[in-house]
Amino acid sequence: MLEWGRVGLSLVLPWLAGALWVRLLWRTAPAGVWPLALGYGGLLGLLSATGLLRLQVALGFTPGWLGPTAILIGLATIAGWRLWRCAPVAVPVMPSGGYTQPQPQEPTPLWAHILFYLLLIWLGVRGLHLLLEVWWRPLYPWDAWTTWAVRSRVWTELGQLVPFVDAPRWLAESGGAAYTLPAWHYPAMVSLLSVWSTLGQGGWNETAANLPWLGCGLALALGFYGQARLWGASALTALTFTWLLFSLPLLNSHIALAGYADLWLAAVLGLAVIAFFHWARTGDRRQALLATVSALAGALLKLEGMVWLLLFLPALAAARLPGRWFLALAVAATAAWLAWWLSGGLVWTVADFGKFQLTPERLQIPYLGQFGLGYRGSWGPVVKNLWVLDNWHLLGLLLPLSAGVAALTGFGAQPWQRAQLVWVAASLLALFILFFWTDAQQWAEQYTSINRVFLDFVPALLFWSLAVFQHLRVYLVPNPGAVLFGAAPKIR
Numbered sequence: 001m002l003e004w005g006r007v008g009l010s011l012v013l014p015w016l017a018g019a020l021w022v023r024l025l026w027r028t029a030p031a032g033v034w035p036l037a038l039g040y041g042g043l044l045g046l047l048s049a050t051g052l053l054r055l056q057v058a059l060g061f062t063p064g065w066l067g068p069t070a071i072l073i074g075l076a077t078i079a080g081w082r083l084w085r086c087a088p089v090a091v092p093v094m095p096s097g098g099y100t101q102p103q104p105q106e107p108t109p110l111w112a113h114i115l116f117y118l119l120l121i122w123l124g125v126r127g128l129h130l131l132l133e134v135w136w137r138p139l140y141p142w143d144a145w146t147t148w149a150v151r152s153r154v155w156t157e158l159g160q161l162v163p164f165v166d167a168p169r170w171l172a173e174s175g176g177a178a179y180t181l182p183a184w185h186y187p188a189m190v191s192l193l194s195v196w197s198t199l200g201q202g203g204w205n206e207t208a209a210n211l212p213w214l215g216c217g218l219a220l221a222l223g224f225y226g227q228a229r230l231w232g233a234s235a236l237t238a239l240t241f242t243w244l245l246f247s248l249p250l251l252n253s254h255i256a257l258a259g260y261a262d263l264w265l266a267a268v269l270g271l272a273v274i275a276f277f278h279w280a281r282t283g284d285r286r287q288a289l290l291a292t293v294s295a296l297a298g299a300l301l302k303l304e305g306m307v308w309l310l311l312f313l314p315a316l317a318a319a320r321l322p323g324r325w326f327l328a329l330a331v332a333a334t335a336a337w338l339a340w341w342l343s344g345g346l347v348w349t350v351a352d353f354g355k356f357q358l359t360p361e362r363l364q365i366p367y368l369g370q371f372g373l374g375y376r377g378s379w380g381p382v383v384k385n386l387w388v389l390d391n392w393h394l395l396g397l398l399l400p401l402s403a404g405v406a407a408l409t410g411f412g413a414q415p416w417q418r419a420q421l422v423w424v425a426a427s428l429l430a431l432f433i434l435f436f437w438t439d440a441q442q443w444a445e446q447y448t449s450i451n452r453v454f455l456d457f458v459p460a461l462l463f464w465s466l467a468v469f470q471h472l473r474v475y476l477v478p479n480p481g482a483v484l485f486g487a488a489p490k491i492r
Contacts, residue, residue: 006065006200007208011046011215013072018045020079025286027086032229032238039223040275040290043267045072046212046219047297050192057161065199116236119243126246127218133256134214139206144259147183149209152194154179156204161188189300190261213258220267221246224459227274228466241466244398245459250391250451261302262452268298269308270459273423276312277467280319281416308456311426319419326418363438371438381444382435391451395458402465409475411468420464427457 019041026033052068061067139149155161163178170180194209201208221242228238245251254263272294278287295312298305318326340346345359354366364370387396406412412421431454435444443449 003201004208006202007197007211008200009069010049010065010197010200011211013069013076014045014049015042015215015219016045017072017076017079018042018048020076020083022290024079024083024086025289030230031235032226034226035222036226036230039219039221039226040271040294042215042219043223043271044293044297046193046196046215047189047264047268047301049196050189053161053192053196062159063155063161063195063199068196112234112236116239119236119239123221123239123243123246126252130217130252130255131214134210134258135207137210137256139210139259141257141259143261147181147186148190148261149194149259150181151179151188151191152198152209153204155191155195156198186261187300187302190264190302193264210258213255213263216263216267217246217251217255220270220459223267223271224274224463227271227278227463230278231467231470233466233470237466237470241462244394245462247393248391248395248458249393250455251458254452254455260452262455265298265302265305266455266457266459268294268301269305269456270463272298273460274463276315276423277416277420277463280315280419304453304456308427308430311423311430314426315419315423318422319415323415323418371440373437375437376441378436378441378445381447381450385444385447385450386454392458395462398465399461402468405472406468409468409472411471417467417471420467424461424464427461431457 015038019037022041022044023034023037026037049068049072052071053063056063056067139145151164164184165173165178165180166184167180170178193212197208197212198204224245225238225242228241229235233241251263251266254260254266272291275287275291275294278284279291295309299309317329321329340358341360345357345361347355347357347359349355350366355364356366357364357370359373361373362370363373386392406421412418434440434453435450440449443453
């Protein structure tokens with residue numbers, strides 16, 4: 001029993017410390033700020049625990065539980081004391097569409113209250129089911145068997161972070177000080193998450209190793225809901241879209257079948273993009289900080305996260321450049337692409353890193369691999385995975401509907417709306433290039449990574465859909481009261 005108490009502290013302490021520090025960014029208390037703090041703080045706190053393990057090793061110690069725990073207790077204490085000492089101030093008015101002073105609202109209809117609590121109960125029951133799945137089911141997913149949990153178990157059993165190298169170096173190592181596996185070069189953070197929770201257990205335990213995935217799902221739900229409330233959505237609207245997110249079978253399976261890295265990347269990338277949307281809308285530096293830290297965490301979680309960072313660049317330009325300058329930049333980028341294509345591409349080598357090749361026929365990036373380029377379109381698997389099979393519930397209908405609403409209501413007139421549209425278009429273009437112009441098309445034909453890669457973008461795409469329907473609400477009634485989902489129940 002004592003061991004499971006330590007496992008609980010391994011999960012709660014990083015969450016508490018992270019949530020309190022994120023909450024300190026807001027001296028005000030607009031609706032949604034506490035769920036936001038718990039979501040972002042919980043996710044970043046758990047990831048920070050892996051950094052403390054690495055710090056231990058860098059200082060010459062073996063990875064252990066007591067040292068990072070003491071640091072986390074200290075961080076939580078400092079943040080809690082500072083939060084207690086901070087006097088609350090009034091919610092500021094932001095002319096750019098941010099938080100405003102509370103306005104008188106019409107009484108909330110009874111049906112809105114009932115629906116809100118029914119959805120809340122539904123989410124609670126779903127969370128309980130996922131908890132039981134994680135608690136009872138042994139380590140299951142294929143990638144966990146072959147990559148992520150292999151390193152976790154080796155590091156836990158040996159009590160040290162022994163290196164994993166490629167097969168030739170492993171064969172040349174005569175002292176047995178190194179290990180190997182096919183994906184030896186993948187970032188270590190996901191594996192260290194399982195190490196952190198099993199250190200509290202005192203040894204390898206698959207339930208303890210899997211519990212952080214349940215925490216990741218809960219953090220994503222809280223962060224998504226909190227940001228939706230800060231966006232201006234009513235409690236019912238915010239919870240409805242949170243329900244839409246957690247009604248997705250594939251997202252739930254990545255929580256229940258803990259061990260994949262894709263859930264973590266979807267959570268940090270999604271919350272990074274949502275915070276970026278807020279910053280583009282209001283210029284809030286706190287949201288910019290959350291977006292930056294979360295996006296960088298994605299780059300440390302998985303190699304694809306480094307590539308998805310590039311998607312922020314065109315959206316950033318759309319948010320900050322006047323319309324004509326952004327159009328000029330888009331024309332210049334298109335001209336540069338044509339010049340690259342006609343010239344045959346680029347090839348260069350970086351010392352101690354490897355060879356880069358970017359030509360119309362081949363893409364090669366060190367550690368990511370080589371991909372042959374050329375259109376090899378096959379829409380059948382894409383259509384079946386997104387609209388026929390049960391992976392995505394209502395998402396395949398909601399996203400085209402959102403695009404239609406955006407087009408009909410002029411969503412895109414404001415710079416922040418343009419930034420959202422550019423990010424959505426860039427993400428869909430990246431998926432199109434990946435599955436229609438590279439060898440990764442076989443991942444779609446085999447029904448393997450097509451859904452896992454798409455999962456990375458789902459939370460952000462769903463929040464964009466929320467923003468579109470909030471825009472529709474204002475478009476229909478410029479001075480909205482109880483429209484669509486009614487006024488918000490007094491729930492924070």
